[in-house]
Amino acid sequence: MDRPVIEAVGLIREFGGVTALDGVGLHVCAGEVLGLLGHNGAGKTTLVDILTTLIPPTGGTARVAGCDVVAEGREVRRRIGVAGQFSSVDVRMSGCDNLVFVARLLGAGRRAARERTERLLEAFGLAEAAGRPAAEYSGGMLRRLDLAACLLGSPEAVFLDEPTTGLDPAGRAALWSVVEELAAEGCAVLLTTQYLEEADRLADRITVLSRGRVAAEGTAAELKAGLGSLSVSLSFGSGADRGAALRVLREAGFDPYGDGERTVVPIDAPRMLAGVVRSLDASGLEPSRISLDEPTLDDVFAALTRRPAP
Numbered sequence: 355m356d357r358p359v360i361e362a363v364g365l366i367r368e369f370g371g372v373t374a375l376d377g378v379g380l381h382v383c384a385g386e387v388l389g390l391l392g393h394n395g396a397g398k399t400t401l402v403d404i405l406t407t408l409i410p411p412t413g414g415t416a417r418v419a420g421c422d423v424v425a426e427g428r429e430v431r432r433r434i435g436v437a438g439q440f441s442s443v444d445v446r447m448s449g450c451d452n453l454v455f456v457a458r459l460l461g462a463g464r465r466a467a468r469e470r471t472e473r474l475l476e477a478f479g480l481a482e483a484a485g486r487p488a489a490e491y492s493g494g495m496l497r498r499l500d501l502a503a504c505l506l507g508s509p510e511a512v513f514l515d516e517p518t519t520g521l522d523p524a525g526r527a528a529l530w531s532v533v534e535e536l537a538a539e540g541c542a543v544l545l546t547t548q549y550l551e552e553a554d555r556l557a558d559r560i561t562v563l564s565r566g567r568v569a570a571e572g573t574a575a576e577l578k579a580g581l582g583s584l585s586v587s588l589s590f591g592s593g594a595d596r597g598a599a600l601r602v603l604r605e606a607g608f609d610p611y612g613d614g615e616r617t618v619v620p621i622d623a624p625r626m627l628a629g630v631v632r633s634l635d636a637s638g639l640e641p642s643r644i645s646l647d648e649p650t651l652d653d654v655f656a657a658l659t660r661r662p663a664p
Protein backbone atom coordinates (compact mmCIF):
# COMPACT_ATOMS: atom_id res chain seq x y z
CA MET A 355 0.00 0.00 0.00
CA ASP A 356 1.18 3.56 -0.69
CA ARG A 357 2.17 5.51 2.36
CA PRO A 358 -0.97 7.28 3.62
CA VAL A 359 -1.14 11.05 3.23
CA ILE A 360 -3.69 11.28 6.05
CA GLU A 361 -3.24 8.84 8.92
CA ALA A 362 -4.90 8.72 12.34
CA VAL A 363 -4.14 6.10 14.99
CA GLY A 364 -6.23 5.64 18.14
CA LEU A 365 -7.49 9.23 18.24
CA ILE A 366 -9.28 10.22 21.41
CA ARG A 367 -10.89 13.59 22.10
CA GLU A 368 -12.73 14.47 25.25
CA PHE A 369 -14.70 17.64 25.90
CA GLY A 370 -15.27 17.78 29.66
CA GLY A 371 -17.29 14.64 30.33
CA VAL A 372 -18.09 13.97 26.65
CA THR A 373 -15.92 11.53 24.68
CA ALA A 374 -16.33 12.79 21.11
CA LEU A 375 -13.72 10.38 19.66
CA ASP A 376 -12.94 7.08 21.32
CA GLY A 377 -9.94 5.50 19.55
CA VAL A 378 -10.49 6.37 15.88
CA GLY A 379 -8.07 5.19 13.21
CA LEU A 380 -8.17 5.85 9.47
CA HIS A 381 -5.91 6.43 6.50
CA VAL A 382 -6.21 8.09 3.10
CA CYS A 383 -3.62 7.57 0.36
CA ALA A 384 -2.65 9.92 -2.48
CA GLY A 385 -5.34 9.97 -5.17
CA GLU A 386 -7.93 8.45 -2.86
CA VAL A 387 -11.27 9.85 -1.67
CA LEU A 388 -12.36 8.69 1.80
CA GLY A 389 -16.00 9.33 2.66
CA LEU A 390 -16.62 9.96 6.36
CA LEU A 391 -20.21 9.23 7.36
CA GLY A 392 -22.02 9.45 10.64
CA HIS A 393 -25.12 10.84 12.31
CA ASN A 394 -25.10 14.26 13.93
CA GLY A 395 -22.80 14.11 16.93
CA ALA A 396 -20.91 11.01 15.69
CA GLY A 397 -17.58 12.87 15.85
CA LYS A 398 -16.92 13.83 12.21
CA THR A 399 -16.22 17.52 12.81
CA THR A 400 -14.05 16.74 15.83
CA LEU A 401 -11.98 14.35 13.72
CA VAL A 402 -11.60 16.85 10.87
CA ASP A 403 -10.76 19.61 13.36
CA ILE A 404 -7.93 17.49 14.79
CA LEU A 405 -6.58 16.50 11.37
CA THR A 406 -6.59 20.13 10.23
CA THR A 407 -4.86 21.21 13.49
CA LEU A 408 -7.75 23.33 14.80
CA ILE A 409 -7.86 21.36 18.05
CA PRO A 410 -5.42 18.86 19.61
CA PRO A 411 -6.41 15.26 20.40
CA THR A 412 -6.62 14.13 24.02
CA GLY A 413 -4.91 10.88 22.98
CA GLY A 414 -3.60 9.02 19.93
CA THR A 415 -1.64 10.39 17.00
CA ALA A 416 -2.28 11.75 13.53
CA ARG A 417 0.01 12.62 10.64
CA VAL A 418 -0.93 14.57 7.53
CA ALA A 419 1.42 14.89 4.56
CA GLY A 420 4.14 13.30 6.67
CA CYS A 421 3.85 15.79 9.55
CA ASP A 422 2.49 15.31 13.07
CA VAL A 423 -0.66 17.39 13.56
CA VAL A 424 0.38 18.45 17.08
CA ALA A 425 4.16 18.85 16.90
CA GLU A 426 4.26 20.16 13.31
CA GLY A 427 0.95 22.00 13.04
CA ARG A 428 2.34 24.84 10.95
CA GLU A 429 3.83 22.40 8.39
CA VAL A 430 0.51 20.53 8.21
CA ARG A 431 -1.39 23.76 7.59
CA ARG A 432 0.93 24.66 4.70
CA ARG A 433 0.23 21.32 3.01
CA ILE A 434 -3.56 21.01 3.29
CA GLY A 435 -6.67 22.64 1.88
CA VAL A 436 -9.90 22.92 3.86
CA ALA A 437 -13.29 23.80 2.42
CA GLY A 438 -16.72 23.35 3.85
CA GLN A 439 -20.23 24.53 4.22
CA PHE A 440 -19.22 27.94 5.40
CA SER A 441 -17.43 29.74 2.65
CA SER A 442 -14.36 31.80 3.44
CA VAL A 443 -15.03 33.92 0.36
CA ASP A 444 -15.30 37.71 0.77
CA VAL A 445 -18.48 38.39 -1.19
CA ARG A 446 -17.68 42.07 -1.69
CA MET A 447 -14.71 41.16 -3.88
CA SER A 448 -14.82 39.56 -7.34
CA GLY A 449 -14.08 35.85 -7.70
CA CYS A 450 -10.76 36.70 -9.31
CA ASP A 451 -9.74 39.16 -6.59
CA ASN A 452 -10.64 36.63 -3.88
CA LEU A 453 -8.26 34.07 -5.34
CA VAL A 454 -5.45 36.54 -6.03
CA PHE A 455 -5.76 37.78 -2.44
CA VAL A 456 -5.47 34.26 -0.98
CA ALA A 457 -2.58 33.36 -3.30
CA ARG A 458 -0.71 36.49 -2.18
CA LEU A 459 -1.41 35.60 1.47
CA LEU A 460 0.16 32.22 0.77
CA GLY A 461 3.28 34.00 -0.40
CA ALA A 462 2.93 33.90 -4.19
CA GLY A 463 4.34 36.81 -6.19
CA ARG A 464 1.93 39.07 -8.10
CA ARG A 465 2.41 37.31 -11.41
CA ALA A 466 2.32 33.74 -10.01
CA ALA A 467 -0.86 34.64 -8.06
CA ARG A 468 -2.53 35.84 -11.29
CA GLU A 469 -1.47 32.75 -13.20
CA ARG A 470 -2.67 30.31 -10.56
CA THR A 471 -5.94 32.23 -10.20
CA GLU A 472 -6.63 32.11 -13.92
CA ARG A 473 -5.89 28.40 -14.11
CA LEU A 474 -8.25 27.59 -11.23
CA LEU A 475 -11.04 29.89 -12.42
CA GLU A 476 -10.90 28.10 -15.76
CA ALA A 477 -10.79 24.62 -14.17
CA PHE A 478 -13.77 25.42 -11.94
CA GLY A 479 -15.91 26.92 -14.71
CA LEU A 480 -15.77 30.39 -13.16
CA ALA A 481 -13.73 32.20 -15.81
CA GLU A 482 -16.70 34.05 -17.26
CA ALA A 483 -17.92 35.25 -13.86
CA ALA A 484 -14.41 36.04 -12.62
CA GLY A 485 -14.85 39.83 -12.65
CA ARG A 486 -18.27 39.88 -10.94
CA PRO A 487 -18.61 40.42 -7.18
CA ALA A 488 -18.94 37.05 -5.43
CA ALA A 489 -22.15 38.41 -3.82
CA GLU A 490 -23.80 37.81 -7.21
CA TYR A 491 -22.69 34.14 -7.38
CA SER A 492 -25.06 31.21 -6.90
CA GLY A 493 -24.51 28.83 -3.96
CA GLY A 494 -22.79 26.33 -6.26
CA MET A 495 -20.47 28.99 -7.71
CA LEU A 496 -19.53 30.16 -4.20
CA ARG A 497 -18.67 26.61 -3.14
CA ARG A 498 -16.53 26.14 -6.24
CA LEU A 499 -14.76 29.42 -5.56
CA ASP A 500 -14.16 28.38 -1.96
CA LEU A 501 -12.75 25.05 -3.12
CA ALA A 502 -10.56 26.81 -5.69
CA ALA A 503 -9.22 29.04 -2.91
CA CYS A 504 -8.28 26.01 -0.81
CA LEU A 505 -6.31 24.58 -3.76
CA LEU A 506 -4.17 27.66 -4.35
CA GLY A 507 -1.40 26.26 -2.19
CA SER A 508 -1.33 22.96 -4.20
CA PRO A 509 -2.29 20.90 -1.13
CA GLU A 510 -1.39 17.23 -0.73
CA ALA A 511 -4.51 16.61 1.33
CA VAL A 512 -7.92 18.27 1.07
CA PHE A 513 -10.62 18.18 3.73
CA LEU A 514 -14.15 18.83 2.53
CA ASP A 515 -16.76 19.20 5.25
CA GLU A 516 -20.18 18.59 3.71
CA PRO A 517 -19.20 20.50 0.57
CA THR A 518 -22.51 20.07 -1.27
CA THR A 519 -25.01 20.62 1.55
CA GLY A 520 -27.74 22.92 0.29
CA LEU A 521 -26.66 22.79 -3.36
CA ASP A 522 -29.10 21.97 -6.16
CA PRO A 523 -28.46 18.82 -8.24
CA ALA A 524 -26.56 20.75 -10.93
CA GLY A 525 -24.33 22.48 -8.36
CA ARG A 526 -23.71 19.16 -6.67
CA ALA A 527 -22.78 17.43 -9.93
CA ALA A 528 -20.35 20.26 -10.81
CA LEU A 529 -18.65 19.95 -7.43
CA TRP A 530 -18.47 16.18 -7.73
CA SER A 531 -16.52 16.41 -10.97
CA VAL A 532 -14.08 18.84 -9.30
CA VAL A 533 -13.51 16.35 -6.46
CA GLU A 534 -12.94 13.56 -8.99
CA GLU A 535 -10.35 15.67 -10.81
CA LEU A 536 -8.63 16.50 -7.53
CA ALA A 537 -8.21 12.83 -6.71
CA ALA A 538 -7.10 12.07 -10.28
CA GLU A 539 -4.33 14.61 -9.80
CA GLY A 540 -3.09 12.72 -6.74
CA CYS A 541 -4.66 14.66 -3.86
CA ALA A 542 -5.81 12.69 -0.80
CA VAL A 543 -9.40 13.79 -0.15
CA LEU A 544 -11.33 13.34 3.10
CA LEU A 545 -14.98 14.16 2.53
CA THR A 546 -17.66 14.31 5.19
CA THR A 547 -21.17 14.09 3.84
CA GLN A 548 -24.73 13.51 4.92
CA TYR A 549 -25.62 12.33 1.39
CA LEU A 550 -25.04 8.62 1.08
CA GLU A 551 -25.46 8.87 -2.68
CA GLU A 552 -22.50 11.26 -2.67
CA ALA A 553 -20.32 8.81 -0.75
CA ASP A 554 -21.41 5.98 -3.01
CA ARG A 555 -20.50 7.98 -6.10
CA LEU A 556 -17.29 9.70 -4.99
CA ALA A 557 -15.62 7.74 -2.23
CA ASP A 558 -13.11 4.97 -2.93
CA ARG A 559 -13.59 3.87 0.66
CA ILE A 560 -16.03 4.80 3.39
CA THR A 561 -15.57 5.07 7.14
CA VAL A 562 -18.75 5.13 9.21
CA LEU A 563 -18.41 6.82 12.59
CA SER A 564 -20.90 6.05 15.32
CA ARG A 565 -20.64 7.53 18.83
CA GLY A 566 -17.00 8.41 18.39
CA ARG A 567 -15.90 5.02 17.07
CA VAL A 568 -15.38 3.48 13.64
CA ALA A 569 -18.49 1.34 13.16
CA ALA A 570 -17.47 0.10 9.69
CA GLU A 571 -14.84 0.68 7.05
CA GLY A 572 -14.57 -0.47 3.42
CA THR A 573 -15.62 0.23 -0.14
CA ALA A 574 -19.33 0.91 -0.72
CA ALA A 575 -19.55 -2.55 -2.35
CA GLU A 576 -17.92 -4.26 0.66
CA LEU A 577 -20.23 -2.49 3.09
CA LYS A 578 -23.28 -3.44 1.04
CA ALA A 579 -22.09 -7.04 0.72
CA GLY A 580 -21.82 -7.19 4.52
CA LEU A 581 -25.59 -6.70 4.69
CA GLY A 582 -26.43 -9.71 2.55
CA SER A 583 -26.81 -9.44 -1.18
CA LEU A 584 -30.44 -8.33 -1.28
CA SER A 585 -33.08 -6.76 0.89
CA VAL A 586 -36.84 -7.02 1.05
CA SER A 587 -38.54 -3.71 1.61
CA LEU A 588 -42.00 -3.83 3.19
CA SER A 589 -44.64 -1.17 3.85
CA PHE A 590 -47.50 -1.57 6.30
CA GLY A 591 -50.68 0.40 6.88
CA SER A 592 -49.94 1.16 10.54
CA GLY A 593 -47.13 1.53 13.05
CA ALA A 594 -48.62 -1.33 15.07
CA ASP A 595 -48.30 -3.66 12.07
CA ARG A 596 -44.72 -2.46 11.51
CA GLY A 597 -43.83 -3.31 15.11
CA ALA A 598 -45.58 -6.70 14.88
CA ALA A 599 -43.76 -7.48 11.61
CA LEU A 600 -40.38 -6.76 13.19
CA ARG A 601 -41.20 -9.18 16.02
CA VAL A 602 -42.52 -11.94 13.75
CA LEU A 603 -39.59 -11.70 11.34
CA ARG A 604 -37.04 -11.80 14.18
CA GLU A 605 -38.74 -14.88 15.60
CA ALA A 606 -38.49 -16.47 12.14
CA GLY A 607 -34.70 -15.97 12.19
CA PHE A 608 -34.44 -12.84 10.02
CA ASP A 609 -32.65 -9.64 11.02
CA PRO A 610 -35.13 -6.92 10.02
CA TYR A 611 -34.91 -3.26 10.89
CA GLY A 612 -37.13 -0.20 10.55
CA ASP A 613 -36.05 2.58 8.21
CA GLY A 614 -38.62 5.38 8.50
CA GLU A 615 -41.89 4.00 7.16
CA ARG A 616 -40.16 0.97 5.63
CA THR A 617 -39.31 -2.34 7.21
CA VAL A 618 -36.17 -3.75 5.64
CA VAL A 619 -35.15 -7.42 5.75
CA PRO A 620 -31.66 -8.33 4.46
CA ILE A 621 -31.67 -11.74 2.74
CA ASP A 622 -28.95 -13.83 1.08
CA ALA A 623 -30.90 -15.11 -1.94
CA PRO A 624 -34.20 -14.33 -3.75
CA ARG A 625 -35.71 -17.66 -2.64
CA MET A 626 -35.70 -16.37 0.97
CA LEU A 627 -38.38 -13.86 -0.02
CA ALA A 628 -40.92 -16.69 0.20
CA GLY A 629 -39.94 -17.29 3.85
CA VAL A 630 -40.48 -13.60 4.67
CA VAL A 631 -43.94 -13.60 3.08
CA ARG A 632 -44.91 -16.92 4.71
CA SER A 633 -43.94 -15.70 8.19
CA LEU A 634 -46.00 -12.53 7.81
CA ASP A 635 -48.96 -14.39 6.31
CA ALA A 636 -48.99 -16.92 9.17
CA SER A 637 -49.38 -14.00 11.61
CA GLY A 638 -52.09 -12.28 9.57
CA LEU A 639 -49.82 -9.39 8.59
CA GLU A 640 -50.39 -8.07 5.10
CA PRO A 641 -47.87 -5.59 3.68
CA SER A 642 -49.32 -2.89 1.44
CA ARG A 643 -46.12 -2.96 -0.65
CA ILE A 644 -43.25 -5.40 -1.13
CA SER A 645 -40.11 -4.89 -3.20
CA LEU A 646 -36.86 -6.80 -3.59
CA ASP A 647 -33.90 -4.41 -3.71
CA GLU A 648 -30.14 -4.46 -3.98
CA PRO A 649 -28.90 -2.97 -0.69
CA THR A 650 -28.10 0.72 -0.89
CA LEU A 651 -25.63 2.63 1.22
CA ASP A 652 -28.69 4.00 3.07
CA ASP A 653 -29.50 0.44 4.14
CA VAL A 654 -25.92 -0.07 5.34
CA PHE A 655 -25.98 3.18 7.25
CA ALA A 656 -29.35 2.46 8.85
CA ALA A 657 -28.22 -1.05 9.83
CA LEU A 658 -24.90 0.12 11.30
CA THR A 659 -26.16 3.08 13.24
CA ARG A 660 -29.24 1.38 14.71
CA ARG A 661 -27.00 -0.83 16.83
CA PRO A 662 -24.69 0.34 19.56
CA ALA A 663 -21.17 0.75 18.21
CA PRO A 664 -19.01 -2.39 18.69
Ligand SMILES: Nc1ncnc2c1ncn2[C@@H]1O[C@H](COP(=O)(O)OP(=O)(O)OP(=O)(O)O)[C@@H](O)[C@H]1O
Pocket residue numbers: 369370372373374392393394395396397398399400401
Ligand atom coordinates in the same frame (compact mmCIF):
# COMPACT_ATOMS: atom_id res chain seq x y z
N1 LIG B 1 -16.49 22.21 21.93
C1 LIG B 1 -17.21 21.18 22.41
N2 LIG B 1 -17.55 21.15 23.71
C2 LIG B 1 -18.27 20.12 24.21
N3 LIG B 1 -18.71 19.08 23.47
C3 LIG B 1 -18.42 19.06 22.17
C4 LIG B 1 -17.65 20.12 21.56
N4 LIG B 1 -17.51 19.81 20.23
C5 LIG B 1 -18.16 18.65 20.04
N5 LIG B 1 -18.70 18.19 21.18
C6 LIG B 1 -19.45 16.94 21.36
O1 LIG B 1 -18.72 15.89 20.76
C7 LIG B 1 -19.58 14.99 20.07
C8 LIG B 1 -19.17 14.90 18.60
O2 LIG B 1 -19.45 16.15 17.96
P1 LIG B 1 -19.07 16.47 16.45
O3 LIG B 1 -19.43 17.90 16.20
O4 LIG B 1 -17.67 16.05 16.19
O5 LIG B 1 -20.05 15.50 15.64
P2 LIG B 1 -20.42 15.51 14.08
O6 LIG B 1 -20.40 14.07 13.68
O7 LIG B 1 -19.54 16.44 13.35
O8 LIG B 1 -21.88 16.05 14.09
P3 LIG B 1 -22.64 17.00 13.00
O9 LIG B 1 -22.98 16.11 11.83
O10 LIG B 1 -23.86 17.43 13.76
O11 LIG B 1 -21.73 18.13 12.65
C9 LIG B 1 -20.99 15.51 20.30
O12 LIG B 1 -21.53 14.82 21.38
C10 LIG B 1 -20.79 16.97 20.62
O13 LIG B 1 -21.82 17.45 21.43
